[in-house]
Amino acid sequence: MRITKIKIQNFRILQNISIDLEENLSLIVGKNNCGKTSLLLILDKFIGGGASKTNFTFDDFNIQFKEELKDRIVEGKEDTKNFPMLGINLKLFIEYNDDDNLSNIGNKVIMDLDPKNKIVVLSFEYSLADEKLKELTRDFKEFCQKRKQEKKKEKDVYFFLKEKHQKYFSLSKKSLLYDLEKQQENDSIFTDLIKEKIQLDKIISFKWISARRNVSNKDSDKTLSSQSSRMYKKLEANNSDSQVIDDFKEVLSKTDDDLDSIYQGLFKDIVEDISRLGGVKKDDSNIKIVSSLQHKQLLEENTTVTYGLGASGHSLPENHNGLGYMNLISMIFEIKILLHEFKKNKEEQPSDICLLFIEEPEAHTHPQMQSVFIKNIKTLIEGGTKKSDSDSLTLQTILTTHSSHIVSDSDFEDIKYLKKVGSLVESKNLKELEVEYGDKKDYYKFLKQYLTLNRSELFFADKAIFIEGDTERILLPAIMKKVDQDTWIDEISSKKEQSLPLLSQNISIVEVGAYSQIFEKFISFIGIKSLIITDIDSVKSIVQKNESGVELTNQDGSKKIENEAWRVNESDEVSNSSLKFFFGDKTLKEFIALDQDSRTLSKDSKNKKWEKDKNGHLLLVYQTEENGYHARSFEDAFFHINKSLISAFTFDKDEKFIGNVHFPSLTQTKMKQFVKDEIDAWSMATAVSKKPAFAMEILLNSTDESVKVNDGKENITIEKRFSNWNVPSYILEGLKWLKQD
Secondary structure (H helix, E strand, C coil): CCCEEEEEEEEEEEEEEEECCCCEEEEECCCCCCCCHHHHHHHHHHHHCCCCCHHHHHHEEHHHHHHHHHHHHHHHHCCCCCCCCCCEEEHHHHHHCCCCCCCCCCCCCCCCCCCCCEEEEEEEEEEEEEEHHHHHHHHHHHHHHHHHHHCCCCCHHHHHHHHHHHHHEEEEEECCCCCCCCCCEEEEEEEECCCCCCCCCHEEEEEEEECCCCCCCCCCCCCCHHHHHHHHHHHHCCCCHHHHHHHHHHHHHHHHHHHHHHHHCCCHHHHHHHCCCCCCCCCCCCCCCCCCCCHHHHHHHHHHCEEEHHHHHHHHEECCCCHHHHHHHHHHHHHHHHHHHHHHHCCCCCCEEEEEEEECCCCCCCCHHHHHHHHHHHHHHHCCCECCCCCCCEEEEECCCHHHHHHCCCCCHHHHEEEEEEEEEEEHHHHHHHHHHHHHHHHHHHHHHHHHHHHHHHCCCCCEEEEEEEHHHHHHHHHHHHHHHHHHHHHHCCCCCCCCCCHHCEEEEEEECHHHHHHHHHHHHCCCCCECCCCCCCEEEECCCCCCECCCCCCCCCEEEEEECCCCHHHHHECCCHHHHHHHCCCCHHHHCCCHHHHHHHHCCCCCCEEEECCCCCECCCEEECCCCEEEHHHHHHHEEEEEEEHHHHHHECCCCCCHHHHEEEHHHHHHHHCCCCCCCCHHHHHCCCCCHHHHHHCCCCEEEEEEEEEECCCCEEEEEECCCCCCCCHHHHHHHHHHH
């Protein structure tokens, strides 16, 4: 028996969302403010320790729902299209099988006796019934009239409901009929679980570990020590006949006897004083102070967790260790304690389903520790689920995280991605991507491995840049800095409001070579604003010749022709597979003619194709004509617009060659030819033997300059970094587009 799906309506940011759960561990990821904490809180409010209607506040209602409620109360509207249920709703879809014990759900909880239908839907509502809506509308009008008569300031319905919502909203718990044919629940056919006095805690038990854990490294902190006391209490309750617990009690009993004789001497004077003052009567009220060590309370104040220092024999108190280790150990203690609470005591059966929620386990821990935790969490949880050799509890775990390291070491199929779409939050299962990729199983396999091993931060990014290779990867941060500087200078001089710099935005940079099409389904899936920076890769059809210059022929006698990388102005086609994927098999001239609006795309949800959309969330940029020249690659474009940089580091003022010192990765002969105009930028690009080294040399040879800008009041001095080289225009175009919201 397990929960397969959770549906939530009108709770905080979660207006209408459905989240699938895995059998064991479900990892929920997403950017900030996408509802991860809201998911935890609604579970706690409905099925956690404090489940009651007083647990809800008016601020728990979704904003759009509040507006709908206002329209109904103030304007008298009755549109139920967006909000068929007036209130907060949580639905748990539970699937059982023939081997499960159905004693807790068999009586009135199961709504369909069809043996094929093995779905139970538990619905929890904090809602407004029709008659209560009428009462609320009437009361609010009277409230407004009274304030008007008393000449008090007018208040809106939100003010009225903030304190009085509990008068009108009520808590209900239901079991809904699940329509197997329609594959959905039927809200109109249900059993009232409160009226039927169904004990829900026997069906489901919910416990959670908050991200706000109590560990600290203050001298007074004894979090771990107090947890050891809690752990013993659970162990003793579940294993009262354990030999080790019996031994513990036996030692306490012997200690009681030893302390009795010591107490007689220790408290002798005070007993005599009491006797002398008439507080003791012979053979009636003799006072004797005895030891009564209680095994359950003994550990609470008298157990200390310490850290041993290797073979030295020294040990230190728990608060001397780092917060990361304390947090990890505390979390393990807490998990073990909660597992014992799930098992209950020896006489009680565990709930049919035990749901454990762990919020952001990465707090205070370094990346390696996060990886170790997620690699072992399944083993830790599975090892604690056995109640006895013949009995075990059904445990499902939900884990939320902002850690790319935890995601990297997780099973891809366990990941649930939450994302905001307008005012709504959606949940997507990453394993659904396998269906999206269809026959291209190798693409899906590559994506799965690449994301989990290299680029898990994409799940938490607001924007993404997909680049070709090492040169762009090394130079892009510097290029983004240059864009930010130029934008800032322009905004100051033109008195514009300062925009958010690129380097201050949550942008993930991903190196994909010329295969960005492999990521297209993922880009569409997570829906983040994405920029693809690629090369136009122009090619020319050339007749192949042998070493003697004789033209080669095919078996049919025709000339052997192959496409070779060539200058753009002498080429006809492009070889870039990404460009062909997104725009079709166009000629070189057609690619050159595409403007920015034509290269801005969105994916049609019906035909699953990327189409032109000037408001789309994907832009592809590649080399364009600049200063009368059209480059083929990044290096080609860079050399063309930065000839002055290369010249400055090729010869010194005495015409002595210094290129081997400043740009050792370049072919020295071609450097000399380039600055003397004997070869063009395209030929110079072939002189780059080691692209990462060349990119590093650009940064090493960069210089700064001071620029004065007048903001209308005074001159402001700005230090411009990387001022002695320029950025190719196609990259500037893409980054300026990405910079905008």
